[in-house]
Amino acid sequence: MTNDGSSAPRGKPVRESEVTMARQMMPADANPWGAVHGGVVMKMVDEAAGSAAIRHARCQVATVAIDHMSFLHQVSVGDMITLRASVNDVGRTSMEVGVRVETENMLSGERHHTSSAYVVMVALDDRGRPVEVAPVIAESPEEKRRMAAAKIRRSQRKVLEKALKQSADELAEPTPVSAEMLAGRENTRS
Numbered sequence: 534m535t536n537d538g539s540s541a542p543r544g545k546p547v548r549e550s551e552v553t554m555a556r557q558m559m560p561a562d563a564n565p566w567g568a569v570h571g572g573v574v575m576k577m578v579d580e581a582a583g584s585a586a587i588r589h590a591r592c593q594v595a596t597v598a599i600d601h602m603s604f605l606h607q608v609s610v611g612d613m614i615t616l617r618a619s620v621n622d623v624g625r626t627s628m629e630v631g632v633r634v635e636t637e638n639m640l641s642g643e644r645h646h647t648s649s650a651y652v653v654m655v656a657l658d659d660r661g662r663p664v665e666v667a668p669v670i671a672e673s674p675e676e677k678r679r680m681a682a683a684k685i686r687r688s689q690r691k692v693l694e695k696a697l698k699q700s701a702d703e704l705a706e707p708t709p710v711s712a713e714m715l716a717g718r719e720n721t722r723s
């Protein structure tokens with residue numbers, strides 16, 4: 534319950550839940566030729582997004598979707614990976630968290646933007662059911678731009694989900710038997 538007597542959760546600025554994570558890549562993270570597995574980076578993206586979502590919602594969260602993720606530059610053993618995660622927008626129980634991944638060659642200092650991903654996290658109560666989360670407050674122009682983009686992605690996800698369900702339902706429906714087909718069947722019997 535808030536001070537004004539309403540039960541709606543209060544808004545929280547984006548900066549209060551931002552997360553930065555960094556880790557140097559080790560041989561166990563890579564293939565025999567020293568190239569880091571994409572799955573290692575994806576796991577770190579999921580962890581960073583989860584931490585930002587928990588900071589925002591202050592409850593357990595579950596990953597429900599990870600949007601398209603490209604790997605723009607190879608990551609090698611010895612590189613430092615830095616992930617920055619922030620809550621872009623909030624629905625009712627879900628949050629879109631944006632994660633930017635950068636790598637640094639520790640010997641040369643060369644840095645690259647390696648990946649970006651949008652992770653949808655759902656806040657859960659103690660029984661694992663989706664629970665309402667506080668709105669997020671975008672303050673800077675960059676945060677406002679990310680929020681507007683997140684709203685577009687959210688509506689696009691719904692359009693895609695609806696279209697895929699409609700297509701699956703249509704394919705699952707039995708082929709209608711026309712009156713002509715039935716008449717033809719009758720004719721072959723006589």
Ligand SMILES: CC(C)(COP(=O)(O)OP(=O)(O)OC[C@H]1O[C@@H](n2cnc3c(N)ncnc32)[C@H](O)[C@@H]1OP(=O)(O)O)[C@@H](O)C(=O)NCCC(=O)NCCS
Nearest residue numbers: 595596597598623624625626627628653655661662663690
């Ligand atoms: C998270 C979970 C409890 C949500 O259950 P659900 O029945 O989908 O609940 P709802 O339909 O009420 O959806 C909850 C929210 O998630 C969103 N959501 C659900 N599926 C989604 C998807 N595929 N993509 C994006 N958002 C999705 C809904 O839009 C809704 O958001 P909103 O409240 O902000 O509008 C359930 O999907 C689950 O347990 N999934 C497994 C999560 C998990 O184990 N993750 C780790 C994988 S290893």
